[in-house]
Amino acid sequence: MKRASLLLLVLLSLALPVRGHELGTTKVNATFHRDATYRIDILVDPETLRNRLGILATGARPLPAPAADYQKLIEAQAALFLQQVHVRFDDASSVPRFQYVPLQTRAGAVTATIRLEGSIPAGARTFQFRYALPYAPYLLTVVDEAAPGPPERHWVEGEEMSKQFTLGKRSPPLTRSQTALLYLRLGFTHIIPKGLDHILFVLGIFLLSTSWKSLLSQVTAFTIAHSVTLALTIYGIVSLPSIVVEPAIALSIAYVGFENVVTRTVKPWRIALVFAFGLLHGMGFAGVLGELGIPRSEFVTALIAFNAGVELGQLAVIALAFALVASWSRQKRWYRQRVVIPVSILIGITGLYWMIERSAW
Amino acid sequence: MFLLLLPSAAAAHDFWIEPSTFRPPAKTSVAVRLRVGEHYLGDPVPRKPAAQLIRFDAHAAGGTIQVTGAEGSEPAGSVAVPKGGLTLISYESKPAYVELNEDKLEQYYREEGLEFVRDMRKRSPFAREPWRELFSRCAKSLLMTGSASASGFDHRVGMRLELIPVKNPYANRAGVKLPVRLLYLGKPLAGALVVGIPKSHPDRKVSARSDAAGRVTLKLDQGGEWLIKAVHIAPAPAGARGQWESFWASLTFDLRP
Numbered sequence: 001m002k003r004a005s006l007l008l009l010v011l012l013s014l015a016l017p018v019r020g021h022e023l024g025t026t027k028v029n030a031t032f033h034r035d036a037t038y039r040i041d042i043l044v045d046p047e048t049l050r051n052r053l054g055i056l057a058t059g060a061r062p063l064p065a066p067a068a069d070y071q072k073l074i075e076a077q078a079a080l081f082l083q084q085v086h087v088r089f090d091d092a093s094s095v096p097r098f099q100y101v102p103l104q105t106r107a108g109a110v111t112a113t114i115r116l117e118g119s120i121p122a123g124a125r126t127f128q129f130r131y132a133l134p135y136a137p138y139l140l141t142v143v144d145e146a147a148p149g150p151p152e153r154h155w156v157e158g159e160e161m162s163k164q165f166t167l168g169k170r171s172p173p174l175t176r177s178q179t180a181l182l183y184l185r186l187g188f189t190h191i192i193p194k195g196l197d198h199i200l201f202v203l204g205i206f207l208l209s210t211s212w213k214s215l216l217s218q219v220t221a222f223t224i225a226h227s228v229t230l231a232l233t234i235y236g237i238v239s240l241p242s243i244v245v246e247p248a249i250a251l252s253i254a255y256v257g258f259e260n261v262v263t264r265t266v267k268p269w270r271i272a273l274v275f276a277f278g279l280l281h282g283m284g285f286a287g288v289l290g291e292l293g294i295p296r297s298e299f300v301t302a303l304i305a306f307n308a309g310v311e312l313g314q315l316a317v318i319a320l321a322f323a324l325v326a327s328w329s330r331q332k333r334w335y336r337q338r339v340v341i342p343v344s345i346l347i348g349i350t351g352l353y354w355m356i357e358r359s360a361w
Numbered sequence: 362m363f364l365l366l367l368p369s370a371a372a373a374h375d376f377w378i379e380p381s382t383f384r385p386p387a388k389t390s391v392a393v394r395l396r397v398g399e400h401y402l403g404d405p406v407p408r409k410p411a412a413q414l415i416r417f418d419a420h421a422a423g424g425t426i427q428v429t430g431a432e433g434s435e436p437a438g439s440v441a442v443p444k445g446g447l448t449l450i451s452y453e454s455k456p457a458y459v460e461l462n463e464d465k466l467e468q469y470y471r472e473e474g475l476e477f478v479r480d481m482r483k484r485s486p487f488a489r490e491p492w493r494e495l496f497s498r499c500a501k502s503l504l505m506t507g508s509a510s511a512s513g514f515d516h517r518v519g520m521r522l523e524l525i526p527v528k529n530p531y532a533n534r535a536g537v538k539l540p541v542r543l544l545y546l547g548k549p550l551a552g553a554l555v556v557g558i559p560k561s562h563p564d565r566k567v568s569a570r571s572d573a574a575g576r577v578t579l580k581l582d583q584g585g586e587w588l589i590k591a592v593h594i595a596p597a598p599a600g601a602r603g604q605w606e607s608f609w610a611s612l613t614f615d616l617r618p
Contacts, residue, residue: 022376022397022457024404025435045405045435052402061402061561135374135398136406355426 024136025111028156030129032120032144035295036170040087040096040116042131049112052133053077056084064348067110074112075100084132085116086161087172089124119297120170127165134158146170179298180305186308191286192316196356197253198281200347202317204256207340207347214266218274219314225278226285227307233286234294234303243359245283250354252277257348261341285310371535373461373469375399376406376609377504377588378450381436383615387444387506392436393417395426395452395500400563401588408437415453415497420516422446445507447531451518456495458602466492473592474554474570478605485596485604493603494594499523503614505531520592521546522608527576533582534617542575543591543610550574553591560586584618 027043050070054062057080065073076082078098087094096116099134103111140162141247147168156162191198193349205222209215232238256277257268285306294302329335367594374397381392396403407432408417417428419440428450430438442448461469463530468474499520527540539557543550555577556568561582569577571591581587589612597606 022395022406024397025407026404048402048404055402061563134404136404325481 022136024134024138026072026131026134026136026138028129028131028138028140030127030140030142032127032142032146032167032170033296034145034170034293035246035297036120036122037296038087038094038096038118038120038127040129042085042113042114042116044114046074046102046112049081049114049133049267050074053080054078063143070110070111071100071102071139074114081114082116085129085331086130086132087116087118088128088130088161089121089167090126092121094118094121104111104275120167124167127167129156129162130160132159144168174298176298176301177296178328179301182308183302183305184312186289186292187285187306187311188313188316189309190285190306191310191313195313197249197351198284198314199317200350201249201253201256201281202314203321204253204344204347205261205316206321207264207272207344208256208260208263215318217271218266219318221271222278222281223311223314225275226282226310229279229282230285230289230307230310231303233283234289238283240283242284242287245280245354247358248280249277249284250351250358252280252351254348254351254355257344257351260344261348264336364368373473373496373607375401375403375588375590375611376498377401377403377590377611377613378452378500379403379613380450380504383502383504383586383613385442385448385504385506386441388441389415390441391438391448391504393430393438393440393450393502394436398526401558401560401586402482402563406437406521407433407435409454413455413457415455416520417452419448419450420518421448421476422513426531428452428460441468441540442504442506446505447513447529448506449516449518450502450504450506451515451520452500453518453520454498456601456603456606457540459494459496461492461494463492474568475557475592475594477552478594481594481596482605487604490604492605494605494607495597495601496607496609497521499608499610501610501612503612505615508588517544519547522550522591522610524543524591524610524612525588526589526614530587530614530616533544536580536582537609537616538578538580540578541589543571543577544575545595546610548568548593549573550593553593555574555579555591557581558588558590559583560588581616584616586613586615588613 005031025045028040030038030040044211047070050073054072079235082095082098087096096348099115101113101115102111135158137155137157140156141151141155142165144167152165154163205218206215209218211279229238289306329339376397379394379396385391386547388592395406397406398404410432412562417438418425419428421443423443426440428438428440440450440513470479473573499522499525503514511529512601515527517523517525523544525542527542530539541555543553551573554573555571556566557579558566567579569579571577591610595606597603
């Protein structure tokens with residue numbers, strides 16, 4: 001109730017529409033993303049909308065229907081709804097995708113959002129909007145991620161075109177192959193040269209592997225695990241705060257390092273542990289990918305490409321390590337004494353140091 | 362019929378009360394929804410701040426009670442009905458300001474039967490000024506609990522423009538010739554266009570002009586919900602923000618088939 005009156009205060013403090021009558025409950029929020037996609041959320045009253053669309057479709061007022069059916073009935077009239085909406089960039093119209101998002105509000109009342117999504121044409125400079133269904137004037141809020149400054153607000157009469165909003169400059173959207181290449185590179189550079197912690201972890205795995213088989217089994221376990229959590233975290237299905245993930249990744253590095261000192265062979269539980277650590281590293285990758293941002297239009301492409309880039313980076317670490325020392329010294333007697341143990345101890349200490357550093361606020 | 366119901370660019374919109382039910386069981390709570398639109402099809406209107414309202418109450422056998430609700434909420438309020446009889450909900454808002462483009466005025470006069478305003482404006486000192494209007498909503502809704510009660514349907518609330526049924530709609534059924542009185546500042550208003558809109562067939566409107574006693578008789582040939590409406594325009598008091606003052610009276614009820 002407090003929120004509602006606050007909202008009303010905010011609404012009333014804005015310049016009211018000059019023409020038109022009562023302010024209704026319709027609200028329109030248009031967001032223009034950096035990646036040249038847009039989203040327009042229209043807050044609607046499902047019953048009113050369903051009746052309006054019913055009359056448009058048949059010419060007669062539709063018979064009353066249970067509220068639970070509104071979504072189905074409105075979705076069936078999506079094409080008709082889109083005819084009542086005009087999304088305009090410069091001189092061209094854009095036909096958005098239609099999505100009905102039901103919302104539960106206070107006191108169990110049902111409202112809904114009609115979500116319209118599409119792409120901003122390359123080089124578009126202005127945006128105009130018309131939504132012909134509301135009788136009452138509505139508030140149009142425009143957020144442009146590519147333009148500085150606060151959101152713009154503007155009252156629009158139901159039957160009228162909004163004023164023209166100026167859009168910020170945005171680079172043209174990437175094609176699918178450009179996106180794939182970009183995220184492949186981002187994934188790779190996240191390991192080499194940026195990801196010293198992941199490099200040390202992979203080296204730790206490599207050092208204990210006396211055979212291709214043990215190397216392959218560890219790398220496979222690690223890869224599967226981090227791919228799974230990278231995807232799950234990016235889609236918001238799982239989440240752990242980075243204050244937990246980052247020290248835990250450091251701990252995994254310390255563990256692998258010190259275990260290399262006390263054991264000579266890859267035991268089954270080592271594979272299990274590497275898998276578990278892989279889950280953690282995946283969340284770390286997701287954090288980075290989340291910060292880089294993913295284009296909505298090429299979400300899956302970017303996700304797969306980034307994961308593949310990470311993978312290539314890790315394989316490159318192994319290939320380099322093999323080329324540098326292991327190719328000629330691995331079968332030597334002193335390989336374990338002079339290479340594996342000192343390097344593993346260094347890895348372990350570094351991991352411990354990071355763990356303390358990352359746990360400190 | 363299709364053309365009639367297209368989302369039109371009407372010059373001005375009707376305003377009415379749409380309760381969650383017109384026939385609430387005894388001692389239950391009814392959600393009082395406000396609507397703005399046309400053809401008895403409207404957008405929800407959230408509750409205005411108390412400072413913008415003259416009244417939002419309900420008159421029933423037990424007396425007058427407030428229609429309660431939080432500012433900005435939709436439905437705009439709720440009211441508990443008594444154990445039997447009629448409940449008359451009234452909503453009257455303080456004047457709100459609006460401007461109309463010149464090209465909308467003719468349409469406005471025609472739609473609301475306000476042709477006399479054209480001459481009134483021509484003769485006024487504001488003939489060449491933009492149309493600035495202060496509009497007030499005067500909405501009523503009649504609900505019935507239990508069997509038809511004889512009293513209360515013609516209760517005069519005292520709104521500046523008020524529609525008063527002369528017969529009890531709940532004691533009648535589809536096909537009734539319903540006499541309605543229109544009062545402006547408590548006195549009969551002659552020559553006003555009174556329109557009745559059945560909810561199920563908003564294209565089958567009925568209308569008539571009020572006589573010298575402010576009376577019209579509308580033949581309500583459909584059962585179900587009805588919206589009766591009338592609009593009046595008068596010069597605004599000197600010094601007001603607009604030169605014209607409009608009053609939007611409405612009455613909603615449910616008629617047995």
